[in-house]
Amino acid sequence: MSTAAARIADLLEDVPTASNPPGPHPAPAPDPAAEEPPRADGPVLVVTVVWGDLAQVPADLHVTGHYQSVAPAAAELALDAAISAGPRRTITEHTKLGWIGAQLGEVTYFPCKDGGPVRTAAVVGMGPMGTLTERRAHQMYASLLGEAVALGHVGTMATVLIGSGTGNLTVNQAARALVGGFAGILASAGPTQPTQPTPTVTQPTSAPAPRLTDVFVVEVDRLRAEQLHLALTRAAAKLPRLRIGPELREESGGRLFAPSAAVYALTALTGLARSEGAAAHDGSPGGTDPPDSPDPSDALHTVLAGFAPDIRREIREQLAHLAEVARTDLSLTVGRAMDDPEASGPGSGSVPVRMSVQSGIGGLRWAALTGRATVPERLVPVDMDLLRELVERLTEPTVEDAIELPDLLSRFVVPPDFQRLVTDDATVLLELDRDTASVPWEFLAGSRQAGGEQRDPLAIRTRLSRQLRTPYSRVMTEGLSDGPLRALVIGDPGDPEKGFQLPGARTEALAVATRLRDLGAKVTLFVGAANSTRQPGVDPARRLDVLRVLLCGGNHIVHYCGHSDFDPTGTGRRSGWVFADGLLTAQELALLERPPRIVVANACYTARLGGATGPGTPGTPGKPGAQPGAADQSPWGNPQAALVPSLADEFLRMGVGHYIGAAWRIPDDQGVSFAEEFYTHLLTGGAGGSGGSGGSEDAPPTVGDAVRAARKRLYEQRATGQRPPDTAPNGQRWSAWAAYQHYGDAADPFDRPDPSDRPGGS
Structure with missing residues (x-):
């Protein structure tokens, strides 16, 4: 494009978009x-x-x-x-x-x-x-x-x-x-109707x-x-x-905005160049404008006045040469300015990338919305049998699969233009249905060139959260903003006589309760079933007692460690937490006027309730030794992969703001590490933590920042150097960071209900 002939309209958005591609014979506007x-x-x-x-x-x-x-x-x-x-x-x-x-x-x-x-x-x-x-x-x-x-x-x-x-x-x-x-x-x-004398006969009017x-x-x-x-x-x-x-x-x-200012400046510069060129051809002394000629460079006079006369003259000469060039190497792309970073959450620095992934006939339906563009919805053909196998192998994966398969997930499932979006270090929100939520999207790494350096996964580089597309409306609840920060912690509530005892869940519950108390929270703690070995000074976890505290206690945070399962006796795919005396689901919490803001659940699938037979430690679905239950109805063939979306769906429906759950079994020490880092970052802005960026004085930390910091801590704790033996425990340790799924808005800030209740506060 000739610079001298540049027009504002040529530099703006009068070009086709992906959703409105140019055709050989464009249809006229309606x-x-x-x-x-x-x-x-x-x-x-x-x-x-x-x-x-x-x-x-x-x-x-x-x-x-x-x-x-x-x-x-x-x-x-x-x-x-x-x-x-x-x-x-x-x-x-x-x-x-x-x-x-x-x-x-x-x-x-x-x-x-x-x-x-x-x-x-x-x-x-x-x-x-x-x-x-x-x-x-x-x-x-x-x-x-x-x-x-x-x-x-x-x-x-x-x-x-x-x-x-x-x-x-x-x-x-x-x-x-x-x-x-x-x-x-x-x-x-x-x-x-025009104004007329009053008619003698009633006439219809428009x-x-x-x-x-x-x-x-x-x-x-x-x-x-x-x-x-x-x-x-x-x-x-x-x-x-x-x-x-x-x-x-x-x-x-x-x-x-800056792009528009650049266009105005470029227009003024080209106008000035044309003026200089015309003056030079007219033989005006010094290359200046004729006295009676209007000067199109008024917008630049203030800037140019700051330069010495020799430099100012050189600038004008260069502009005159620029006007004579038929083509230039200048490549200018002008678009709408980015939205205010505050719109995407405190400290985010960029507008979130929102991607919708829905299951469809013959593939997945993708769409995306970013700060600068909308990628139109399209059906991406995907072999669903291969996708099911990929989900199976990335759910509690081996070390080898955890290393090699994430790149395949990015290339096989994610369209190329969407891969460019996920390589951008911006907050990512995935809108999923109940089927696509079973895919472990936390493993997304972004595509790379063959032989190129492997980047950290997207969930480590930035905040990544999920949102379920559901047909219902959530409950409108009163916010929990009064009084001190309150938390309910539940550990190992299953019946030991049925093989549901989890010593690691007890350890996690006790460690979480201690950390929350150190951070200034008022904690209610329930550990173990009534018929299990009692924890000194701690009440047992009975469903009725837990329900009482949930309904009447006004807890901001609920942390659960234990077994979870589907309820095959109900309609649909209800799920909940396993207690010795039954399954606690969101149905029991329907009357909760002020649900917790955050629910964290390190809950593994039991595959034992509702018709599963055989004692012993519950198997891992889809793995050798698994014991399929009556609820094994996941479209991906793996009920473990569908467990967290099902639980999140239940709790989000009743008004919980954030549900964070582990999609497979986590080593006991890493479950404690995740929880401690998450709550430390959430309640102190990262002070004393080992991952994530610290919070600022004027903006509270976001839930997504806390989840990312906790994931990063587990990611950095993976085995380094020589790969460990490919056994299940080491496989869990290698991929524990990816097991935690966050349902909610990653940019949602967490304000403590009582700032004076911080450790060391007045």
Whole structure:
């Protein structure tokens, strides 16, 4: 591209995207108004492009887009902050609880705090991430305008260019979708009736014109606002009922991001170069502009004034040469600036990468959403038999498999363009269904060149957490913010007469209770069944007593060490923790008004309840000596792999914020190491820990940071040097770090309920 001929439009986003690839014969933009002769006597809607902050633009209704199950970011997050009265943001909390359906075009309304700049707020559904195309966006905009018109009391609406925020659509594509959707609704309203004398006979009249007269499309970045105004003006040029404001309107809150500033600077530089070149050809002395010629370089005068005259003259000469070059080695990619790092959690430094992996017929359905782009949903063919075998071998793997198979997992299951995402050191959130949750994604390492150096796994390099896609809405609960930090610790509650005694679980429970007390928590401890060897000074773990403390104790943290199992007598795939007197499931906790914030469970699958026969130590499913139970119904053929997702599903349903569980048996000392590092990092920001980065004074540590620090500690404790013998215990020790799965938001900060209760506090 000739630098002298560079234009802002050439340097921005007027290019096809993955979800809207160019075709040999591009289809024209949809124009519903073309279906009938244009009528100028109907309702007219004025669309004004505003440079500013959406929440600061006065309007009767403020609207942003919302992807299914995706936490607010960018404009939606700003709107969320504007309408929320307390620290718990309204739209964010509704998203976590699954209360926003976000079907395409579905509008959800939210209450707003009194006295705020926003009176009425709503989000319009964009469907699952990765599925928004220009045609679907057209339908979404039509639904949005139809809803706003139907309200009857909305005269002005402020929104953003929905669909272009993360690169799913270009500005031009999203602008065409907006114009097409709005025009269709306006065309269906029919013409208004002219004023006439009162008729002597009753005559039918058309539907009244909508009260909505103005829509403000707000853009926070100045250059994108200019581009948006141009795109809307072109798209609506032949639509008499849809008028685009002739000028860009400025409101407070507008910004100029670095990429846009670079484009403005480049434009000014090329203008200056053209001016210098023209002056040189005219023979002007010194290569300066003619006195009567307008100087296009006003934006650079302040900067250039700081240089000595000789240097300033040299700069001008170089710019003149640049203007004469037909092509240049300069490669400039301009896109929307990254969202505020605060949007992805304290101290994160980057916008999270959100990947959706769902099971489908013949393969896996992938989609992704990052701070800069949306990767559209696609079906990736995968041989499910091979995938089942891979899951089997990576569930409590041997040392050899733990070393060799993670790279295969990244190459065999993850599409190439998604592999580039997982190699980026940004927080990763995996949205999974009950089937794909059985895959040990913690082993993802990112693809590498053949013979290249092996990188640390993704779960060690950054925060990685999971979210289950479920059809239900979670329970809305009152937060636990009062009083001291309280924790419930349960160890080895199984019946020893049935072979469920676990001495290592007792050791872990006692060590965890001691560490939590040292960190300032008030701990309730239950260890062993009533008919087992009693721990001096510690109450036995009976289901009824544990349930009493759970329902009445208001515990922030619950830590469980013992056996878990599926309940084959119930409908579906209910699961829970094994006690000597039965299975404790989330069903028993349904009346819990304030569930724990965090549940940590080092719970191995028993394969013994509900019809399994034979005494002795429970076998490992899928391994030699395993004893299959009646609940062995996992689609991957390994109930152990499905245990943690099943337990997480049960507890998250009742309102638990985070569930952290081990997907296979962990050596006793490593279970203690993980727990101690996790709680140390969580409650002190990493002080005294051996892994992870320390917390800052102004931001509490996140749950994801604590999980990563604990994983890293186990990862660094693996056998080094010569590989140990390939036995089951050593295999567990080598891969224990990957067994821990975190269900919840990795960027969720953990605020202690009583900061003064810290060790050494007042």
